[in-house]
Ligand code: IPM
C-alpha cells in the first residue's frame with residue numbers, strides 16, 4: 213500500500229525531529245510492506261518567511277488531499293523573532309490554530325505514559341510513582357477560548373482585552389463520545405475536568421458529558437475541577453485513565469502530565485476529525501534555543517508517527533513495532549539530554565533516530 217503524507221517540519225527543532233520520524237517510518241514501511249509518499253508543506257514561521265502568512269490556502273488544500281499530516285513544531289522566540297512583530301493573526305501559532313479548525317481536528321489525544329526505564333527522569337517520589345501510570349488526555353481542540361471572539365479596546369483611556377469562551381452542546385457531545393470510546397479500549401474510566409463551580413461553559417460541559425455517559429454504562433465517569441486536577445496529577449497520577457477536558461484546560465494539563473512522565477520530549481499527540489484523518493505532532497513546542505544543535509529529543513515525534521500509522525492508516529503492527537523500538541532503545545540505556553540519568557549513554561537527535569530505526 214502507498215499513502216500520501218503531508219509533512220510539515222515547521223520551525224525550531226521541527227525539521228530535525230521530523231527527519232528522524234521519517235527515518236523510522238520508512239524503516240517500518242520496508243519491514244511491513246507499505247510506502248509513504250511525503251509532500252513537504254510550509255507552516256508557521258517557515259511559511260511567513262516565504263509567503264508572509266503562517267498558513268496558505270495551498271497548504272490547507274494539500275493537507276486535506278493527504279491521508280494524514282505529520283508535523284514537527286511551529287513558532288520562535290517571541291522576544292527576538294521578527295515573526296512576533298506581526299499582528300497576532302499573522303504569527304506562527306495562528307497557522308497552527310487555523311489548520312486545526314480548517315481540518316476540523318476537534319479531538320486531541322495526548323497519551324502520558326511513564327516508561328519503566330524513565331522512572332529516574334520522573335520528578336515525583338518513588339512512592340507516588342508506584343508501578344507507573346498511563347493516562348490519555350482527551351483535549352477538545354477547535355473550540356473554547358482559543359476560537360472565541362477576542363479584541364483589545366480602549367475605554368476612557370483604559371486598555372481592555374476581551375477573550376470569549378464558548379461551547380455549544382454539539383461540540384461537547386462529540387468530544388465526550390470520543391473520550392468514552394477511547395476509555396472503552398483502556399481501563400474504562402473517564403475523569404471529566406471542568407470549572408463548573410464558576411463557569412457556565414463548564415456547567416454545560418458537565419451536563420452534556422453526563423448525558424453521553426448514559427450510553428456507556430460500562431465506563432466509570434467522575435468529574436473533577438481543573439485546579440484540583442492540576443494538584444491530583446502530581447499527588448496521585450495513577451488514578452487517571454482518560455482525562456476529558458476543554459481546549460485551554462487540556463493545553464495546560466497536558467504540559468503538566470508530560471513533565472510527570474519525565475520530559476515533554478516524550479509526549480506524542482494525535483488530532484482527529486470525525487473520520488480517520490488526523491494531524492500528528494509532538495505536544496512540545498519548537499524549542500528555538502536548541503534548534504539545529506542535534507540535541508532535541510525526537511521520541512515524541514516518532515511516537516506521534518506511530519499514532520498516525522495506528523489511527524489514520526490502520527497499520528497497527530507497524531505502529532506496535534515503532535513503540536516497542538522506543539521502549540527497547542530506552543531499555544538499552546540510550547537517552548537524549550532531557551531524559552538523561554546516571555549510567556545511561558547520552559545521544560543526539562540523529563543518533564536517537566538511527567537507534568530507534570534499527571530496532572523497528
Ligand atoms: C499545544 C501548543 C499550542 C496550543 C500553541 C503553540 C498555540 O501549546 O499544542 O499545546 O496552545 O494549543
Ligand code: MG
Pocket residue numbers: 463464467495
Ligand atoms: Mg501546549
